[in-house]
Amino acid sequence: MSRRTFLKNSIAAATLPLFGFQSIDRNRLEGVNNSPFNLNYAPHFGMFKSHAGEDLISQLDFMAEYGFKSFEDNEMRMRPKATQNQIAATLIKNGMTMGVFVGHKIDWDQPNLTSGNEDLRNEFLADIRSSIEVAKRVNAKWMTVVPGYVDLKLQEGYQTAHLIEALRRACDLLEPEGLVMVLEPLNPRDHAGQFLSKIPQAYEICRAVDSPSCKILFDIYHQQITEGNIIPNIDNSWSEIAYFQIGDNPGRNEPTTGELNYQNIFEHIHAKGYQGILGMEHGNSEAGKRGELAVMAAYRKVDNFL
Numbered sequence: 586m587s588r589r590t591f592l593k594n595s596i597a598a599a600t601l602p603l604f605g606f607q608s609i610d611r612n613r614l615e616g617v618n619n620s621p622f623n624l625n626y627a628p629h630f631g632m633f634k635s636h637a638g639e640d641l642i643s644q645l646d647f648m649a650e651y652g653f654k655s656f657e658d659n660e661m662r663m664r665p666k667a668t669q670n671q672i673a674a675t676l677i678k679n680g681m682t683m684g685v686f687v688g689h690k691i692d693w694d695q696p697n698l699t700s701g702n703e704d705l706r707n708e709f710l711a712d713i714r715s716s717i718e719v720a721k722r723v724n725a726k727w728m729t730v731v732p733g734y735v736d737l738k739l740q741e742g743y744q745t746a747h748l749i750e751a752l753r754r755a756c757d758l759l760e761p762e763g764l765v766m767v768l769e770p771l772n773p774r775d776h777a778g779q780f781l782s783k784i785p786q787a788y789e790i791c792r793a794v795d796s797p798s799c800k801i802l803f804d805i806y807h808q809q810i811t812e813g814n815i816i817p818n819i820d821n822s823w824s825e826i827a828y829f830q831i832g833d834n835p836g837r838n839e840p841t842t843g844e845l846n847y848q849n850i851f852e853h854i855h856a857k858g859y860q861g862i863l864g865m866e867h868g869n870s871e872a873g874k875r876g877e878l879a880v881m882a883a884y885r886k887v888d889n890f891l
Contacts (some may be wrong), residue, residue, distance in 0.1 A: 587699040594706055617881060620652045622888045623852055626831070627655035627864045635874045641668070642675050646698040649679035651881060653767040656792075657684030659729070662719050671724045683804065684862045685828060688716040688728030697733025698751040699744035699780045706751045712754045713766070720764055727828050727862075735780045736815055744780060745790065752794045759798035767802035767828045772810035782811055782823040784818045801825045804865065806832030809845055816853050823857065832867035839864075839883040842870045852890035 605816035614636070628648050630641055637647035648656060661669065661683075677681055689712035691697075697705050716728050732748050739747075755766060768787050770806065771779045781787060787801045803826050805815060812818065821827065833843030854863075865884075869876035 614651070614878075615790045617651065617878070617883055621652055621654065622884065623855055624654055624888060625655050625682070625860070625862050626884055626888075627657045627682075627862045628653055629657055629865065631661070632865065632869065632880065633877050635872075635877055643669060645672065645675045645679065645681070649681055654680065655682040655684050655862045657686070657862070657866070659687045659866075661686035661723060661725070661727075662716055663687065668721065669722045669849050671720065676724065682862065683723050684724040684864050685727045685767060686716070686719065686723075686725060688730055690711060691731045692733055694778075695734050695774070696736035696744075696780075698748045699732055699734070700736045700739070701743070701747035701750075706754070708749060709888075710754055710758065713758055716759060717762055717764060720762070724762070727767050727802075729767050729769050731769055731771065732781050733780070745793075748780070749790060749793050751794070751801050752790070756794060756796035756798040760796060763828050765800055767800050769802040769804055769830075769872055770807060770811065771804075772807040774810050775807075779807050784808055784812065784822050788822040788825050800827035801828060802828045803830070804830040804866065805845065805847075805850065806830070806834055806837055809834045815845070815850060819850075819854065819857075828861060828864065829854065829859075830864040830866040836870065837867050837882045838870040838886045839865075839867060841883045849885040850888055853888055855890065 615887060618783055630644055633644055635645050637644040645656060658664075658672075659673075663674075689709050696702075697723065698709060713728075720726070720728060730752075736744055740848070752766070752768075757846045759766060768781060768790065770787050772784055773779070773782055782791075784801065784803065791799050791801055803820060803822070806816065818887075831840065831847070832838065833840050833845050833847070869880050871879050
């Protein structure tokens with residue numbers, strides 16, 4: 586499942602009404618483990634809608650009921666303020682943490698922050714300013730940044746310098762608020778032509794920006810496709826990682842459905858003392874309630890390392 590598909594589904598979900606809490610029939614999930622996980626996994630809207638219903642608030646309540654203590658939403662910036670406020674109140678009620686949302690408009694087919702174009706840079710900074718207000722409203726700390734397409738007219742070094750300058754300006758806005766933008770390298774199979782694709786590249790850029798407000802979003806799915814070597818790359822870039830996302834390969838579905846040994850990866854991350862969020866940015870391998878139960882069972886299996 587591509588990020589475009591995730592964004593399309595999220596936009597559709599944003600139009601749904603929020604009718605308030607709908608009680609969950611726990612008999613439907615009798616015997617399902619709802620204890621806290623060892624790591625802090627964050628589902629997204631739609632992942633459990635066959636059990637919880639279409640209502641967004643009920644979906645959050647369902648996540649909390651079955652052990653998930655965080656939540657992420659790519660499209661939070663685009664949701665109405667009233668919806669953002671309802672989501673924030675529900676997260677507080679359930680003791681949940683808000684994960685990442687996309688912090689700016691992403692142009693999937695054109696150079697953006699790599700081009701050095703001042704108008705595009707200013708547009709990006711305006712989006713960051715608006716995202717700061719969203720972050721305050723929903724008690725978020727992290728926002729995703731994707732630098733944009735490769736500029737074929739410029740050598741890579743010039744593009745890197747332009748990107749670093751744009752990110753430094755964004756940090757001037759984010760640092761006083763204690764907020765963090767997380768740079769997400771994307772794989773070239775699903776997102777051909779994106780400038781940022783590898784973890785060492787993101788590490789180099791974050792070190793150059795040199796700000797606590799510019800860190801790495803390590804999406805394990807993307808990096809398995811791009812470069813593999815997951816655990817060594819986690820170790821080598823550890824000081825700049827602020828957030829993880831999950832998806833097995835092939836298929837971009839829940840752990841245990843592909844080639845990655847997520848139990849070993851999660852155990853390694855836990856042993857390093859990671860206390861942040863791991864966003865479940867993937868689909869369900871099966872449809873309906875059966876697929877939702879499979880997602881929960883998969884996370885119980887790979888989280889079983891203590």
